[in-house]
Amino acid sequence: MPVLSIEIFIDSNTNFELEGKHNSEGEEFSGLVMKIEPNDTYSEEISKSLRESDTFPFDYYKIDFKTFDGRNYNSYKRYLRYSFIDSSRINSSNATQRFIENLYKEEVSANERIRLQHEYRKQTETFSTNELNFDKEGEYELSLSSHRGRFLEENLTIRKENVDISQLGKGDHMFFNIDFALSRSQKVSNIVLIEEPENHLSHLNMHKLIQKMVEAEENQVFIATHSNMITTRLDLQNAIFLANGSAIKLEDLDDETARFFMKAPDTNVLDFILANKIILVEGNAEYILLSSLFKRMFGTELYNKNIAIISVGGLSFKRYLNIALELGKKVAVITDNDGDYAKNILDLYNEYQSDNIKVFAPENEEEYTFEVSIYRNNTSLLDRTLKTPQMSNGFQDYMLANKAESAFRILEKIYEDDFYNEFTIPKHLCEACQWIN
Structure with a gap:
């Protein structure tokens, strides 16, 4: 019959009664063990249950708490006390x-x-x-208890x-x-x-x-x-992340990255760590449009493919990628080339090149930012369908000045077949979606 044993190894313990070799290591340590095992008193009942039924006979199990020196651990001699x-x-x-x-x-x-x-x-x-002390009859009188x-x-x-x-x-x-x-x-x-x-x-x-x-x-x-704020503010290096039947620790994460997430104004680090695959984007415009473009391309939502999309801001990419390197997460970064693809993409992210991390940006340096890339690939379509007389400097300037609003206006059109069939998704966005998928 299977036996479940859970051990707590206690560091810097001064109580000698907890020290002993009754642990899985077989060496002198300080700690406690909880063992759940069949109760020999009910051996006949266990045998009968196994012969006659598929129901597991855990009712005939017993739970023992002992210290590593073999002593029983009970409420009369409790070395560890907790508040829940x-x-x-x-x-x-x-x-x-x-x-x-x-x-x-x-x-x-x-x-x-x-x-x-x-x-x-x-x-x-x-x-x-x-x-x-009002009028009363009999031998009893009312009084406040004070004793x-x-x-x-x-x-x-x-x-x-x-x-x-x-x-x-x-x-x-x-x-x-x-x-x-x-x-x-x-x-x-x-x-x-x-x-x-x-x-x-x-x-x-x-x-x-x-x-x-x-x-x-x-x-x-x-x-x-489940709070990102609590997870990061209390130091990622102290956290244990439970997902997919396993426990993940970031003890080896560098101190600077851990401190960054403690002080960052807004992070999605818990979503990042618990997701199977992640797309990191710079801002709201990319976040608004990308999930809809992915759905039109593949006919399903990102979350159905276990892909999370997280807006982190360009300066934070490396912080998240440090975690990805530790955990082996598959991460696609979608960012701007800012007019110099070699310097701002190839050189900047060179140390993060791996099988599970890939950075996507327009190689054409004239498409220096997300809005410009979208507009240059769809100039005629956007001018015809979304430009208004009030946009005196043109729709591209409007997009640069109103990034989230212009992305939302394009989003509303994306689900119209006539618009989408003519819409050209920039090459780097297509490649990122296909790679992460």
């Missing part, structure tokens, strides 16, 4: 109450808490005597802009949970696990949240995320 925050299932009442009490203890000294507790009990007894040890803490709340914490949105509750976990973990837990913290948060609040996690120096923080 799942943004999709925030336990508002319990977590919020713990957060309030934790904040109270941090802000108010122990002596002051004793004084406040006593004063609060005096006030509640006064209220009970003066306000609840529990945490009476004051249980009745505290927090307000934000005069709104009670219980009435705030899930984004605020994410902050409360993470604040509590990080502050509490310094005393109780070694590890903080956060599931998709980007849920319910605006762009600005995401920045604030990332800063809180960066400052959590006393804990090891594991974050599961």
Whole structure:
């Protein structure tokens, strides 16, 4: 029967009870192992199940947690403790109450808490005597409870802009949970696990949240995320990318590239790493037109071919290509020659020449940019169908001054057969689409 074994190797551990040779390496290491294996007590039941059914008998398996020295690892002797925050299932009442009490203890000294507790009990007894002491019959009377040890803490709340914490949105509750976990973990837990913290948060609040996690120096923080911002801001070299049944790390990525993505204003690096094939373009005009041209050429969308198109800006191409070299991604770069094909294409990208990377640009240096290339290949068609009397300097100048808008106007025409049949796709665009396909 198969056995599943999951091991955690712990670095710089000072607890000798975790050290031993009970691991897959058979050498002295510090760590823990979880083993899921058949329970010998049910060997007859397992045999019967295998004879009579195709259903796998995992019900008769057992789970053991042990240290590398062979000792059982249980809740009575737990060397690693963690806090788990799942943004999709925030336990508002319990977590919020713990957060309030934790904040109270941090802000108010122990002596002051004793004084406040006593004063609060005096006030509640006064209220009970003066306000609840109405005419009554029998031996029982109403009173506020004031004898529990945490009476004051249980009745505290927090307000934000005069709104009670219980009435705030899930984004605020994410902050409360993470604040509590990080502050509490310094005393109780070694590890903080956060599931998709980007849920319910605006762009600005995401920045604030990332800063809180960066400052959590006393804990090891594991974050599961689909956010480009979180992935890059917390350093690509620390990230593990899970895709297609495998785990990818970028430990060997150069420091300068990693720092670039930490500071870049807008990146699509997560989309880039998780895609099978990628087309990198410079700007919005290329992004707007290229997917539609690909569809007309091949009769299907880019995503149906597992191809991602990402607009990164010309100055960022090399940063993405550094990652492509590490991962062996197939990447087509579509860029401008800026009037010098040899210098700006052949020489500039010479170090990135490989089987999986290819740079496409017009070899004709008069087609120095995307808009000029489109116009020169379709001058008559564009002047006839899209030029207006207001374009006094001609449609090419209009395209250069209004790149996204002119691309959108051409896009609307691309799906008209009469227009597309006469439209000439520049050679470098055709070659890029055919190569990446």
